[in-house]
Amino acid sequence: MPKLFVLIAAVVLAASCTSVEPWERERLSHDCMQVPVDADQARTEAKTEATREGAAGGIQRTGGGCGCN
Amino acid sequence: MQLSASSAGTLLLTALALAAVCVAACFDRATTTASYQHHQDDTGRISTPEVRSTVDNEELQLNTRWSADVISGATPVAAAPDAYSRASEFEQTRHEAQVGANWQQSAEQQWAGGVTASHEPDYDALALSTAVSRDILDRHATVIVGADAGFDHVGRVDDPLFSRSLWTVGVAVEFSHIINPQLVAHLGWDFETRSGFQSNPYRWVPVYDGSHRPALMLHEQHPHRRVRNAMEPMVVWAPHHELFVHMGYRFYADDWGVRGHTGQLRLFHADDSDRYRTGVRLRGYTQNDARFYRERYDDVQTLRTGDPRLSRMYSLTAGGRLELRPELFDRHRPRLSLNYDATLYRYANYPVRSSMLAHSWGLNLTMEWK
Amino acid sequence: MNHLKTTSSRSVGSIWIWIGALLTLTVGPGASAEVTVGDQPDFELTDLDGESVTLSEHRGDVVIVDIWATWCDPCRQSMPFYRRLYDERSDDGLVILAISVDENQTAVADFRREHRLPFSVLVDNDHKTADAFSPPGMPTSYLIDADGVVRYRHVGFRQNDADKLERYVDRLLDESNEHEETDR
Structure with a gap:
């Protein structure tokens, strides 16, 4: 696990050396580069996952009762 | 005067629509979405109609949402009834409303906040959330820090005296970094603690005495507290200006002993004219069982569960999405989207079923006014 | 072990x-050295109709060079303002050269048609001109006087910026007209 963190930190460190100019950001600014691409769809998926799986929730937390016990 | 859930929902919907129309007058752009989602598996069906509205100008965005989960436990395909859960006998509706705002404080910093409330006959929930997002490193990276808190009240439809509560507090940190003009890396970490009643109030757990017949049935008993952690590295790559790839992994761990691994791949295609978009996704998920989970309880345990979500299981999901943006009107371009997912669940040590196939599909229509 | x-x-x-x-x-x-106030830049690009356009051929006019893209929200918001400015001042000698850095040229053509842009939209999809100008943000507009010198550079666009840009353009147009009268 510590190796994974070292690798992630290294990727971030390496990435910080990059310079992406404002006029080079066409693809980066596309809706399909956003995470999630569709927040409402992601919420629906997260809700379904939370009612069927034990590790769901977390980052895309749905909150409240699911009513689907 | 008593207000039925459906009348309350209609009133709320009308109020939200009126508020949206009034507020829209002060903003540059407004969008309204009506959607319908349907989920079906061996345990039941959930139909979810939803209405969302957003208004925004250069600095402020306000959003409202109302949805209803119409839950039906009657299943036309299950071979065996769910012996552990009497909840499946119920048919009920859950209403959820959300109000939120995003404020662009400066070119680099944005704030978001929201309140979500839900109601169903045996469960009420209220959640508050806030987040701040800041661009750093000359706009090559973004850090988002979010926090949320929730209070749930758990009841039972067949016992008006039954009343339990559940508190949830969470913190999330996300870091995104632009690697090059086609690639962004994300890393998210999420921490959540839940304190209170976390069992299913309807679920009975059989305790056996060595024979095939249960000697006694006891209410499910989960721990009072649960601490959850998740970490999610992800990359988003655009190898072509019409093609986008999202690839992520999520590791989850909690103090009930559940460890989960999720891998996900999404591909999107957006055509040059932006008149249609398509997307496919593949998701694989696996988890081990909770420390106190037993396939069969042969003696009385303090902690006991019949929840398949705490068993050893895996799931595979494959789905697709089509979005159409026809040029029907000059300035009010509608968006119509359809989505479908199929998920196969396999349970290694859940005595009620060894597998289950679920289908989810949905339809969304969004209108935009400028 | x-x-x-x-x-x-x-x-x-x-x-x-x-x-x-x-x-x-x-x-x-x-990043290469950026074009800033006092510089006298030049470029050669083709417009959406395939015609070659240079900045130096507009020497004697007041020129706005706007580096923009359809994918940039403030850029899109600025276009109705530039259209009005051009409609009102092109007879006084204002030229607008909108340099699109879009990779997706269909989107640029659709945008020009949808917003009925009356001025030249130039294509810089290989980013050579953008690299040479190195604008610090999107959009960036350069106000260039009749001698081809950058007199003012404006980064970004908000509705409040319109008045300021308009004042600068009027000042340069006045200067240009005074020059012409003196020359006569």
Whole structure:
């Protein structure tokens, strides 16, 4: 696990050396580069996952009762 | 005067629509979405109609949402009834409303906040959330820090005296970094603690005495507290200006002993004219069982569960999405989207079923006014 | 145990190889010197109809060079303002050259048609001109006087910026007209 963190930190460190100019950001600014691409769809998926799986929730937390016990 | 859930929902919907129309007058752009989602598996069906509205100008965005989960436990395909859960006998509706705002404080910093409330006959929930997002490193990276808190009240439809509560507090940190003009890396970490009643109030757990017949049935008993952690590295790559790839992994761990691994791949295609978009996704998920989970309880345990979500299981999901943006009107371009997912669940040590196939599909229509 | 140690050090070694490879891949060339106030830039580009356009051919006119893209929200918001400015002042000698840095040219053509842009929209999809100008943000507009000198540079666009830009344009147009009268 510590190796994974070292690798992630290294990727971030390496990435910080990059310079992406404002006029080079066409693809980066596309809706399909956003995470999630569709927040409402992601919420629906997260809700379904939370009612069927034990590790769901977390980052895309749905909150409240699911009513689907 | 008593207000039925459906009348309350209609009133709320009308109020939200009126508020949206009034507020829209002060903003540059407004969008309204009506959607319908349907989920079906061996345990039941959930139909979810939803209405969302957003208004925004250069600095402020306000959003409202109302949805209803119409839950039906009657299943036309299950071979065996769910012996552990009497909840499946119920048919009920859950209403959820959300109000939120995003404020662009400066070119680099944005704030978001929201309140979500839900109601169903045996469960009420209220959640508050806030987040701040800041661009750093000359706009090559973004850090988002979010926090949320929730209070749930758990009841039972067949016992008006039954009343339990559940508190949830969470913190999330996300870091995104632009690697090059086609690639962004994300890393998210999420921490959540839940304190209170976390069992299913309807679920009975059989305790056996060595024979095939249960000697006694006891209410499910989960721990009072649960601490959850998740970490999610992800990359988003655009190898072509019409093609986008999202690839992520999520590791989850909690103090009930559940460890989960999720891998996900999404591909999107957006055509040059932006008149249609398509997307496919593949998701694989696996988890081990909770420390106190037993396939069969042969003696009385303090902690006991019949929840398949705490068993050893895996799931595979494959789905697709089509979005159409026809040029029907000059300035009010509608968006119509359809989505479908199929998920196969396999349970290694859940005595009620060894597998289950679920289908989810949905339809969304969004209108935009400028 | 020794075996484990060996495996572990190999893994760490391979991580450093990856890091080295990543650094090599990600460190790009540094940005070139940017065009700023006082400079006298030039470029040659083609417009959406395939006609060649140079900045120097507009010497004697007041020119707004706007580096923009359809994917940039403030750029899109600025276009109705530039359209009005052009409609009202093109007879006084104002020229607008909108340099699109879009990779997707269908989107640029659709945008020009949808917003009925009356001025020249130039294509810089290989970013050579953008690299030479190195605008600090999107959009960036350069107000260039009749001598071809950048007199004012404006980064970004908000509705409140319109008045300021309009005042600068009027000042340059007044100067240009005074020059013409003096020359006569």
